[in-house]
Amino acid sequence: MSRPRLMIPGPIDLEPEVLEALAEQVVPHYGDAWVAAYRHVRKNLLAIAESEGEAFVLAGTGIVGIDAAIGTAVPTGGQLIVVDNGFFSGRMCEVADGYGITTHVLRTARGEPVRSEELTAFMQAHPEARVVGLTHGETATGVLNDLEALGSVVADAGRFLIVDAVSTFGAARVAVDAWAVGICCTASQKALESPPGAAPVIVNPRAWEFLDSSGAANHGLYSDLRVWRRYADEMAEFHPQPATMPVNVIAALTVATDRILAEGLEPRYRRYREIAARVRVRARAAGYEPLADDAWASPTVTALRPPSSIRADDVVAAVRERANIQLGSGIAELAGEVFRVGHMGLSTTDAYLDDLFSVLETLSNTQARAAS
Numbered sequence: 001m002s003r004p005r006l007m008i009p010g011p012i013d014l015e016p017e018v019l020e021a022l023a024e025q026v027v028p029h030y031g032d033a034w035v036a037a038y039r040h041v042r043k044n045l046l047a048i049a050e051s052e053g054e055a056f057v058l059a060g061t062g063i064v065g066i067d068a069a070i071g072t073a074v075p076t077g078g079q080l081i082v083v084d085n086g087f088f089s090g091r092m093c094e095v096a097d098g099y100g101i102t103t104h105v106l107r108t109a110r111g112e113p114v115r116s117e118e119l120t121a122f123m124q125a126h127p128e129a130r131v132v133g134l135t136h137g138e139t140a141t142g143v144l145n146d147l148e149a150l151g152s153v154v155a156d157a158g159r160f161l162i163v164d165a166v167s168t169f170g171a172a173r174v175a176v177d178a179w180a181v182g183i184c185c186t187a188s189q190k191a192l193e194s195p196p197g198a199a200p201v202i203v204n205p206r207a208w209e210f211l212d213s214s215g216a217a218n219h220g221l222y223s224d225l226r227v228w229r230r231y232a233d234e235m236a237e238f239h240p241q242p243a244t245m246p247v248n249v250i251a252a253l254t255v256a257t258d259r260i261l262a263e264g265l266e267p268r269y270r271r272y273r274e275i276a277a278r279v280r281v282r283a284r285a286a287g288y289e290p291l292a293d294d295a296w297a298s299p300t301v302t303a304l305r306p307p308s309s310i311r312a313d314d315v316v317a318a319v320r321e322r323a324n325i326q327l328g329s330g331i332a333e334l335a336g337e338v339f340r341v342g343h344m345g346l347s348t349t350d351a352y353l354d355d356l357f358s359v360l361e362t363l364s365n366t367q368a369r370a371a372s
Contacts, residue, residue, distance in 0.1 A: 004326040005352060006342070009139040009167060009301040010190035013346040014252075015259070018194055021252040029245040030238055038240055041250055044257035045200050048169065048265065049184060051176040053205040056228040057198050057253070059246045062166035062187030064223075065199035067095050069162045069183040070133065071219035072211055072226060076100040079129035081122060081159075083114045086140035087332040089164065092133045099219055104129055110334060111291040111303070113145045116153045123157045131160045131182075137168035140331050142292040142303040142340070144172065151179035160210050166190060169200075170260055171272040171300045171344065182207040183225070188249065191272075191300050193345040194256035197249035201225065272299040275348045279341060282357050287364040291338055303330070303338040309367045312339045318363055323355040 006013050028034055042055040049055070058064045070092065074080050076099055084090040084107040093103045106122045108114050114134065123132065132154050137144045147163065154161040160182045165174050169184070171191035176184050182204050189196035203211075203225060211226065221227050222243060232240045260268060276299045280290050283304050291303040306315050316327045316339050328340035346352065 002324065004320055004324050005347070007325050007347045007352060007356060008328040009340055009342040010187075010344065011196050012190065012193065012342065012344045014193065014195065015256075015346070017259070018252045018255050021255045022195060022248050024248060024251060027247050029241070029247055034245075034247070035237055035240060037247075037251065037254065038245070041254040041257060044254065044261060045202060047261055048257065049174055049176045049202040050178060051184075051202050051204060053176065053207065054203045054229060054232065056201045056203070056225065056232070056241070057245070057250060058201060058222075058228075059197065059243065060199045061189070061196055062164065062185060062199055063091065063095070065185035065187070065201040066092060066162075066164055068201060068223040068225055069185050070095050070101070070131075071099055071223045073131050073160060073162060073183065073214060074099070074101050075214055076219070078102070078131070078214075079104065079126065081106065081126055081129045081132045083119065083132070083134035083145070084108065085112070085114065085135055085138040085143050085145065086110060086334075088140055088166075089135035089138050092162075092164070111141050111143060111293075113143050113296040114150065116146070116149045119150060120153050120157065123154070123159060129159070131162060133162040133164070135164040135166075136174065137165070137172065137298040137300060139167045139298070139301050139340070140303070140334060142290065142298045142301050144168065144292075144296050144298045146296070147174065147181070148179045151181055155180035160207070167298065167300050170257075171269065172298075173265070173269055176202050176204050177206075180204075182210065188253050188256075191344050192253060192256055192260070194253040195249055197246045198253050201228075203229075269299070272343075272348075275343050276300070276302065279343055279353070282353070283341075283360070286357060286361045288360060291334075300342065300344050301328075302341045302343070303334065304341065305338050307364055307367060310363055312336055315339050315360070315363060319356060319359045322359045322362075325352065325356055325359075327356075
């Protein structure tokens, strides 16, 4: 079988214009041309983040940025509140464990967001935890947290907010400065619609006062955002980052972010919401139930429970066999219970969606006839 089309929660199938940037000859990660290119992509990222702060692009996937954010904001022996909406948000605890940080976990039911009043009460119960980590969109469950409201309650409590926006940045609004996000972490291979390998990190301009007051974390060089700031300041015109960069991946990311800004942020966010709603309507009509309620549904990924007579993993296998489309299986405690549909980039087009639902409808209709 040929390479499948991807409707997983990332990475995604890419536009030819973005792929072409990967095929260009490699350029040095220093000097005038690189400085101009790096400045361009950082400007784009800040525009998407609605921030006047700093944008750094770490080499790696989203967990690299989350590692850097936690490692910079919380010293060994410190405390961190983690909002756990599912497998990926819960990984913040693993990062913290590696740094010798104590975590206090606010766990929501799978498919549920965290409410502002829950987080407020939890922060009150843990006054020594100065930093809160949460995920904007949880790809294991298809839940979108209300980041604007949560940022407000974290700020009101005098805490510092780290946000994992890996699956939402570029498809849903993330207003870093206005919503009091201290550090926002994302990745290139999802809603930014470019290849894996770049982990943008946005630092709110007001965040540095807190980060500098946290003391020396002693958590290495590459994962210390203060090191990235120093290179961006002291070597701005020649080598504005502390290591070799994945230059072709960043070139592709630049093309992709140019495309995003050319589309316009609000039209783009509206388009993503409409596509997600269409997926959910068609899924319900075919007998598949979204795990997350419409009120807090992610615009980029939908977790679906199949009809009781169909196994979730059998759905994934059938869609691969009949439509040559790869879906995401359920993960962690949801393994075997749900399957996950990514709707980002090319997978938002009718060519993908119609082929997917042709199989889903056939499966449910066949099972219905067999049961009658």
